[in-house]
Amino acid sequence: MEKVALIVGAGDATGGAIARRFARGGYTVCATRRSLDKLQPLVAAIQAEGGRAHGFASDARRENEVVALVEQIESTIGPIEVLVFNIGANAPAGILDETARKYFKVWEMACLGGFLNGREVAKRMVAREGDGHKGTIIFTGATASLRGSANFAAFAGAKHALRALAQSMARELGPRGIHVAHTIIDGAIDTEFIRENFPQRYALKEQDGILNPDHIAESYWMLHRQPRDAWTHELDLRPWMEKF
DSSP, rough: OOOOEEEEEEEHHHHHHHHHHHHTOOOOEEEEOSSGGHHHHHHHHHTTTOEEEEEEEOOOOOOOHHHHHHHHHHHOOOEEEEEEOOOOOOOOOOTTTTHHHHHHHHHHIIIIIHHHHHHHHHHHHHTTTTTOOOEEEEEEEGGGOOOOTTTHHHHHHHHHHHHHHHHHHHHGGGGGEEEEEEEESSBBOHHHHHHHHHHHHHHGGTTTBBOOHHHHHHHHHHHHHHGGOOOOSEEOOOOOOOOO
C-alpha cells in the first residue's frame, strides 16, 4: 500500500505547493477542493514531475463527505500518514454589516472542517499506533489565530478556535505517537489575489517581503520529518520585514 499525504484545501498557492513538496518526498498525494476541475492542473503537474496524485471533490464542512473521503482513500489507495488542513476562510466584514449566516460559514470552513478531517484521520492513525506507522496532522493558521483585527471578527474567531483544537489534539494524541502542529502564516502570500488587489504589497516580492508558497511548503515538510524527541507544536512564518 502507498503512503498517503492528504492535503485538504489544495489551492493554487500554499496548498498546491505543500502537495507538490510531499509528492517529491515520495508520498502519494490526495488533494481536495470543492471543485474537482480546479484540482486537475495540480494533479497533472505532480504527475508530470514523476509523482503520484489523486484529486477529490469534497466539502470539508460536511461530515458525511469527510467520512466517505477518508474511507475511500484508506481502502483503495493507502494509509494516511499526513493530513494538512489548509482551508481558506478569510472573508472580511465590519461587525455592523456581518451576517449570522456568513459568520457561521466562516467558522464551518476554518474550524469545523478542521475538526471533522482531524478526527477522521486521527481515528485511522491511532488504530495503527502499534505497527510502526507515524502520523502527522498540520493545521494552517494565520495572523488572526493570535489576535482579532477590525473587520475580521468572523475569521479571527474561527482561527482562534482552530488553534485551540490543534492544542487539544496535540496534548491528547502526542502521547500516542501522532504529531499535531499548528502554523501561523503571518503575512501576505505570493498569490494572484495579492497581486491583483494589493499591488503595492505585491511589489515587495522583489525584497522577499511576501511569503513564497514553496518556502512555506518546506517548513511543513520539516515539521513532518522532525524526530519525536524534538517536535514543534506551533511554528510562525513571516517575511523578515513584517511587523509583529
